[in-house]
Amino acid sequence: MLNFLKKDPILAIEDYDFTAFKQVLNTPAENIISDIKTADLKGRGGAGFPAGVKWELARKEKSAEKYVVCNADEGEPGTFKDRYLLENSPWQVLEGILISAYVIGAEKGYIYIRGEYVKPIKIFNKIIEKAEKKGLLGENILGSEFDFELELIRGAGAYICGDETSLLNSIEGQRPRSRIKPPYPIQSGLYGKPTLVNNVETLAAAVEIINQGVETYTALGTAESNGTKLISLSGEVNEPGVYEIEFGSLTIREIVEQLGKGIRNNGQLKFVVPGGVSTSILPQEKLDIPYSYEDIKAAGSNTGSGAMIVVSEENDLIDLMLNVAEFFMSETCGTCFPCREGIRQVCYLLENAKERGYLTQRDFELITDLSQTTYLAARCGLGQSSLNFVTSVLEHYRDELLQGGGQ
Amino acid sequence: MATALIDGQQVDFESGETILEAAEKVQIKIPTLCHAEDLSIYGGCRICVVEIEGERLLKPACATKISEGMKIKTHSPKVREVRRNIFELIVASHDISCRLNCLTCSRNQSCELREIAADIGANQTRFDPIDKGYDDDRSSVSIVREPNKCITCGRCIRKCEEVQGVGIFTMANRGPATVLTTFGDKGMGNVECTNCGQCIHACPTGALHEVYHYDRVWDMLKDEDKFVVVQTAPAVRVALAELFESKPGTIVTGQMVAGLKRLGFDRVFDTNFAADLTIMEEGTELIGRIEDGGPFPMFTSCSPGWIKYIEHFYPEYLENLSSCKSPQQMFGAVAKSYYAQQHGIDKEDMVVVSVMPCTAKKFESGRGEMDQDVDFVLTTRELGRMVKEAGIDLVNLAEEDYDPMMGESTGAGSIFGSSGGVMEAALRTAYELITEEELEELDFEPVRGAEGIKEAEVEIKGMTVKTAVASGLSNVGQLLEKIKNGEEYHFVEMMACPGGCIGGGGQPIPTNQETVEERMKAIYEIDAGKKKRKSHQNKEVQQLYEDYLGAPNSHLAHELLHTNYIKREI
Helix, strand or coil: CCCCCCCCCCCCHCCCCCCCCCCHCCCCCHHHHHHHHHCCCCCCCCCEHHHHHHHHHHHCCCCCCCCEEEECCCCCCCCCHHEEEEEEEEEHHHHHHHHHHHCCCEEEEEECCCCCCCCHHHHHHHHHHHHHHHHHHEECCCCCCEEEEEEECCCCCCHHHHHHHHHHHHCCCCCCCCCCCCCCCCCEEEEEECCCEEEHHHHHHHHHHHHHHHHHHHHEEEECCEEEEEEEEEEEEECCCEEEEEECCCEEHHHHHHHCEEHHHHEEEEEEEECCCCCCCCCHHHCCCCHHHHHHHCCCCCCCEEEEEEEEECCCHHHHHHHHHHHHHHHHHCCCHHHHHHHHHHHHHHHHEEEEEEECCCHHHHHHHHHHHHHHHHHCHHHHHHCCHHHHHHHHHHHHHHHHHHC | CCCECCCCCEECCCCCEEEEHHHHHCCCCCCCCCCCCCCCCCCCCCCCCCEECCCCCCCECCCCCCCCCEEEEECCCCHHHHHHHHHHHHHHHHCCCCCCCCEEEEEEEEHHHHHHHHCCCCCCCCCCCCCCCCEEEECCCCEEECHHHHCCCHHHHHHHHHHCCCCCCCEEHHHHHHHEEEEHCCCHCCCCCCCCCCCHHHCCCCCCCCCCCCCHHHHHCCCCCEEEEEEEEECCCCCCHHHHHCCCCCCCCHHHHHHHHHHCCCCCEEEEHHHHHHHHHHHHHHHHHHHHHCCCCECCCCCCCHHHHHHCCHHHHHHEEECCHHHHHHHHHHHHHHHHHCCCCHHHHHHEEEEEEHHHHHHHCCHHHHHHCCCCEHHHHHHHHHHCCCCCCCHHCCCCCCCCCCCCCCHHHHHHHCCCCHHHHHHHHHCCCCCCCCCCCCCCCCCCCCCCEEEEEEEEECEEEEEEEEECCHHHHHHHHHHCCCCCCCCCEEEECCCCCHHHHCCCCCCCHHHHHHHHHHHHHHHHHHCCHHHHHHHHHHHHHHHHCCCCCHHHHHHHCCCCCCCCCC
């Protein structure tokens, strides 16, 4: 099995040598950026924005103060790969943060960890303490002219804080709601300063790219999806867990069967959510596609955060939709009307449908109108993607839902 | 200059302009709800979304900068459908039901949701209304908040924070539980609210309105044992007509007096009379401070919103406040003593009603120090309601005069309604009292106009009197900070509301820069048309001193016309 990112835990600083970071300290920053760009490392939080481009833009910003933020507010239901990295490869995550800070010229950084992640928070607190003692944080790091300070922020339980601008508001002590873009955080982020926000996995992958070389990395994967990806496999599979796969090496069905060892209790596979509950489902007939950004997109969904949720025939579709819609209803920040009110009405319609046992034509019409409006007009990614799951279930199982909840 | 296409129309724009601003230039109206010109951009309601060629998602016109070559569709089928859907969602969340009916809403004549409905062609509401089940906030004596009508657009939050620099509102909770509230949900009456009522002007719905006194005033008017007198503030006469479809700035002094008489008030008096009286007291106080060397600056004390503001936020300056009561309260004190005595009316049977452009006056009248001299305070809007309820065609009434003894006023009293007016009135009188010469140029232009902070220096008998004027509490705060940092003034006029009382929280809706400027012009027109334009020329005021008070700042004047202040917590 591939172990680009997924490795045996290293928790003692003595066992970790920061090779990539040391190399970076002796390389012009432009070259590092160029490598990350060549590697075409896409943001692993879900949006998939090219990390190298982000780094380059952040470096070009002229400002006496800049910030880097490691987004470890892993909140997408079904996603737990960042937790894996924080618990097992914390030094690599720290190294990624150091590299990104050095490259863009930031002297202060934050790691914002989901509040429920008690163990990763404990670990990372120790990591920071040890790194400060060992001269990996502070002034003149490893004898260089690079000064950098890192602070851990514990999230307070809001899913919206996974959105980078909401996360920045949260660090500032503001109500966590998305900011209007532009300006992007790169131009005006934390306290109005240029701020680079990267996901945990993105930073860990950057370290590996530098360690193993761009060629090794780009040799892995498909035309548009280089390297590897951590998948959080969950749902009704026999062996859920974090798996690392090379892009394109397995189809989605193979992931379910080979890595997940098939459906629990010999059940029948119904559909797969490929990238967390904010992505559209892929039904049976679309599962024989390679796992890559481009193939999943062509099939009508999104890689998202890599949270693959496997759903069997055993489930009630209305229940599932209501469950997901209720999650988004309670997690919307409440700022924009289509998201706050739209999801609320969808939940209300689904609750009635649940009681009734099926959806009416009118439910379909209303939910479709609301999904479209919320997608087109919501203020941030949370709202825009909040009804993807519901809409796609409606689309693929229309007859079943109209006839009576798949009974 | 760059160009773009909006609905096929070529538009030139400056860098930094939003799509909303650019569209206006080619006569395209994009509906907005959470947006307001005097507030920061929020981008919450999404009613203003537009389609931009090449963009996957719709963009809010209020928050999106227009750029070179952009092709924008502001009313495409997709946009129109999204707007209607959002509108339906707003309606469902706005608790429109038989219980909370549009017909009885404070904003039944000025609801922005109704405007939006018309602008977007709404023709159905498919979603069931949601009963949010919040209790009304009735903790304030000035303002009621009905959270069930609130659509959480955040305009009141921004108004209170950005324009007034107070910030009593906040958004709490998340998801559908998102609610607008005050700190710790304590209620408007238990936080640092100045009662200025600017939030009411910011609100697009009826979620905020004044605490109504008009039903109780009706009760008084039908009670034959009560002698009910009414006073009208300077800013009411230049705004009341707006409630009867006249254009802003229409002066209806005489018609208003006639209307009040028809409503059944036993006497109709003028707060402008009390404004002239205020100048006598405050001018004398200023002269006294000049003789005694301070404390400076002396602050005016007519605006109850300003008073509560300084009591909360700058209590270290309380001794700088003039000890004069506001004209409203001076009027009440004189009516219930001098007038009652002169006419043999038992004080207990006299009811003093004020018509004010102000919501904070309701709070002021209930302050313990004020001894219930004013019993009820109607806003301009409430008076409008009463006049309508009585079926009076107000603007077409034959003009009538105020009743004697407390009805005369000079131009100086009239301009109290505008920012800078108290200053100008005081200077006219102080100049003549100090120099004993006639002032030739009565118009103090530097203290006039709509700017938030104005400064002027006046030479009086070899002394340079430094003055400043601020309106809108964030301007007031700025001026106070300037003073804290060492800037020296002798006399400073502070008004809580932008533009002064003409922009008060009790004025007709809309109250915005445009309506305030029109009302301001009318105020100075009234002044210019007066034969007497200096407070000390007011014959009835002179009579009051002669018959009753003695001299300005006399012992009795102090007892009746002056007050003290309270340090309040924040």
